[in-house]
Amino acid sequence: MKKIKYIGLSLVLAMGFVSCEDWLEVNDNPNTPTQDVASLESRLPWIEHHYGYAAGAAGFRAGFINGTITSRKGVSTLATNLHNYMPYWDASNGISTTPYQHWFVGAACNLEDLIKKAEEEGAYHYIGVAHVIRAMGFMLMTDWYGECPYTEALGAYLTPKYDTGQAIFEGCLADLDLALPYFDMTQEPNATPLKSGDSWNDGDVAKWKALVYGLKARWLNNLSKKSTLYKPAEILSAIEKGPKDYSTSTIVNHVNDPGDTGTDALAGDPLKTSFLFDCAAWSDHIRMTKYYTDLFEYPQTDGSIVYDPRREKMLPMNEHYKNGKSYFMVTAGVDIINSDILNNSGPAQQTYNASTKSYSVSTAGREGDTIYVTLKGVCCKQGGAADESFYQGADGTILSTGTFYTLPESPTHLMTSYEMDFIKAEVIFRQGDKGGALTAYKNAIKGHLDFMNTKLKSYGTNNNPGKNPISQAAIDEFLASGCIAQAVNELTMAEIMKQKFIAMSFSQQNWNDMRRFNFSAGNVGDFGVVYPDFDRPKSIRATAASQKFPGATKVDNSYWWRRMAHCSHEVNFNAKNLKESNSKATDNDIWSVSVWWDVAE
Structure with a gap:
C-alpha cells in the first residue's frame, strides 16, 4: 500500500497548512512537501484524530446493528444513503468505507514515518504511542472485517495479502507489549516532549500505560467463546494495571470552537468537534x-x-x-x-x-x-x-438537547475505569464469585455516573437541561434502589451487560459484546438470554433476510449481523487476495459469517 502511504501524508500536510498551522512548523517549501516535513508534534495529533474518527464512525454504524439508533429516512430513498439502508439491515459495502479510510489513509500510513523521526530524535514516548495506536487501529479493522491486510498493509505492496483475524489479534497484543518499554524510557535531552503533540493524554505516559493494559483487558475478554484462549487471570491482571479512576482514564476532550473553520480532508467535518457529533448528529436523520x-x-x-x-x-x-x-x-x-x-x-x-x-x-x-x-x-x-x-x-x-455523547463538545471515552469494572464483573461472575461481581458491577455503574457528572459540571450554567449535572441525591437514590441489583441472587449476566451497554453507548464494543453472547439467542453458557427483547428489525428487507442474514431462528448463527463486508477499495483493487482470505468473502451472506473470536470452541 505504498500508494496509500503517500496519499495519506499529503492529506496530513494539506490539512496542517490550511487548518492548524500551530501543529505544523515547516522549514521546507510548503508547495513541495515531503514525508520529512511534518514534525512529531504536528503528525501525532492527525494520527490520533483519524483513528478517533474511524472508531467513532464504527461505533455510530454499529448502533444501527445493536439496536441503539435508527433513521427517519424512508424506503423510497433506500439506495442513496447509509442512514436509509442500515435500519433495514440491508447491508452494502459502502457502510464500511469510512472507518477503513480514516484508519489506513489518515492514520496508519503515517505511523512508520512517525516512528522513524522519533528514533532519530530519541523521542521514545512517541514510538510507544505509535505502537499503541497501530494496535488499536488494526484491532478495529479485524473486529470490523475479520480478515484484512496487516503484515503487508503498510509496505510497498499495491495488493497486500490478507492475514487471518487471529494473526492480526495476536499482532496487536504484541504491539502493546512492544509499546510499554518505550514509556519507561527517558527521552533524549532535545527530543520533542510527548506533551507537545499528544491530544489524547496530554503527554502523560502513566495514562498511556493504563490505556495499554485497559486494551489488553478488553481484547482478551473478547475471547470469551474460545475456551482454550480465554484466560481470566490475565484479564484480571491487566485490569489491575488499567485505569483506576477519571484521572487515569483516556478521555478525548472536544470543543465547539468558533475558529474551527477547517475541515477534515476525508470527511469534510470540523476538526475539534466530537467524532460522534460528526458522524451521528450533524444532520437530523x-x-x-x-x-x-x-x-x-x-x-x-x-x-x-x-x-x-x-x-x-x-x-x-x-x-x-x-x-x-x-x-x-x-x-x-x-x-x-x-x-x-x-x-x-x-x-x-x-x-x-x-x-x-x-x-x-x-x-x-x-x-x-x-x-x-x-x-x-x-x-x-x-x-x-x-x-x-x-x-x-x-x-x-x-x-x-442532543445527548451526552453526541454534542459537538461531548467527550470521547476511549478507555475508562468503569469499563474495567464492567469487565471485572463479567469475568468473576463467570468464575462463580457473585459477591465480587456485584461489587464490581456497582462500582462500574457509579463510575459511569461520576464520569458523566465530571463533564456535566464543567459546562457551567447553561440553558440546556441535558447538560446540567445529575444531582447527588438522584445518584444515591438510584444506586440504592431496586432498579439495579442489590444482592448476589439478583445479579445476572444480562444485568451486567445491560448496564455496560448503557455506559458504552455508541461504541464498537457494544456490538462486540452482543456477538460474544449471540445477541438474544440465549445459547451461550448457562447465562440465559443476555440481551432480552432484542431482535432484528421487523422491517428487515426480504432480500437481506433471505440472502445476507438467512438464518431462520435466533439460534442460527446466520440470523445475526456478525461482520462487515470489505469496502469497495478492496473489492475493486485487491480482489484476488480478498477472495483468498475467506471462502465466503464475496458471497451475499458474508455479513452473517462470524469473525474468528466469535466462533465457539
Whole structure:
C-alpha cells in the first residue's frame, strides 16, 4: 500500500497548512512537501484524530446493528444513503468505507514515518504511542472485517495479502507489549516532549500505560467463546494495571470552537468537534430506538415507572409549551423490532412552527411522530454558539438537547475505569464469585455516573437541561434502589451487560459484546438470554433476510449481523487476495459469517 502511504501524508500536510498551522512548523517549501516535513508534534495529533474518527464512525454504524439508533429516512430513498439502508439491515459495502479510510489513509500510513523521526530524535514516548495506536487501529479493522491486510498493509505492496483475524489479534497484543518499554524510557535531552503533540493524554505516559493494559483487558475478554484462549487471570491482571479512576482514564476532550473553520480532508467535518457529533448528529436523520430508550425505564409492580437518572442526558429532549410555560419532553423510542414503522413512511420528519410554538408532521398518517426527537446538534461551523450547541428554532426553542455523547463538545471515552469494572464483573461472575461481581458491577455503574457528572459540571450554567449535572441525591437514590441489583441472587449476566451497554453507548464494543453472547439467542453458557427483547428489525428487507442474514431462528448463527463486508477499495483493487482470505468473502451472506473470536470452541 505504498500508494496509500503517500496519499495519506499529503492529506496530513494539506490539512496542517490550511487548518492548524500551530501543529505544523515547516522549514521546507510548503508547495513541495515531503514525508520529512511534518514534525512529531504536528503528525501525532492527525494520527490520533483519524483513528478517533474511524472508531467513532464504527461505533455510530454499529448502533444501527445493536439496536441503539435508527433513521427517519424512508424506503423510497433506500439506495442513496447509509442512514436509509442500515435500519433495514440491508447491508452494502459502502457502510464500511469510512472507518477503513480514516484508519489506513489518515492514520496508519503515517505511523512508520512517525516512528522513524522519533528514533532519530530519541523521542521514545512517541514510538510507544505509535505502537499503541497501530494496535488499536488494526484491532478495529479485524473486529470490523475479520480478515484484512496487516503484515503487508503498510509496505510497498499495491495488493497486500490478507492475514487471518487471529494473526492480526495476536499482532496487536504484541504491539502493546512492544509499546510499554518505550514509556519507561527517558527521552533524549532535545527530543520533542510527548506533551507537545499528544491530544489524547496530554503527554502523560502513566495514562498511556493504563490505556495499554485497559486494551489488553478488553481484547482478551473478547475471547470469551474460545475456551482454550480465554484466560481470566490475565484479564484480571491487566485490569489491575488499567485505569483506576477519571484521572487515569483516556478521555478525548472536544470543543465547539468558533475558529474551527477547517475541515477534515476525508470527511469534510470540523476538526475539534466530537467524532460522534460528526458522524451521528450533524444532520437530523437519527432517532433513538425503543429497545434503547427502554433501558432507562424500570417498571414497578404498581404500574409506575422509575427512570434512570442518566435518561435526560443520554436521550435527546425537545422543548414544548403548555399554558404559556415551557417544559421538556424526552424522546420516545422508535419500535423497529415489533412494528413495521420503517415500511410505513416513519418515523417522519417533523417541523416546528415558531408562531404557534408547536410541532407538526406533513406526512399523512404520521402525525404522531412528533414524539421522536432528533439527535441533532449545531456546531460553530454551522452557525451555533460555542457554549450552547443544541438545535434551536427561530424563536430560541430547543428542538433537541442532543445527548451526552453526541454534542459537538461531548467527550470521547476511549478507555475508562468503569469499563474495567464492567469487565471485572463479567469475568468473576463467570468464575462463580457473585459477591465480587456485584461489587464490581456497582462500582462500574457509579463510575459511569461520576464520569458523566465530571463533564456535566464543567459546562457551567447553561440553558440546556441535558447538560446540567445529575444531582447527588438522584445518584444515591438510584444506586440504592431496586432498579439495579442489590444482592448476589439478583445479579445476572444480562444485568451486567445491560448496564455496560448503557455506559458504552455508541461504541464498537457494544456490538462486540452482543456477538460474544449471540445477541438474544440465549445459547451461550448457562447465562440465559443476555440481551432480552432484542431482535432484528421487523422491517428487515426480504432480500437481506433471505440472502445476507438467512438464518431462520435466533439460534442460527446466520440470523445475526456478525461482520462487515470489505469496502469497495478492496473489492475493486485487491480482489484476488480478498477472495483468498475467506471462502465466503464475496458471497451475499458474508455479513452473517462470524469473525474468528466469535466462533465457539
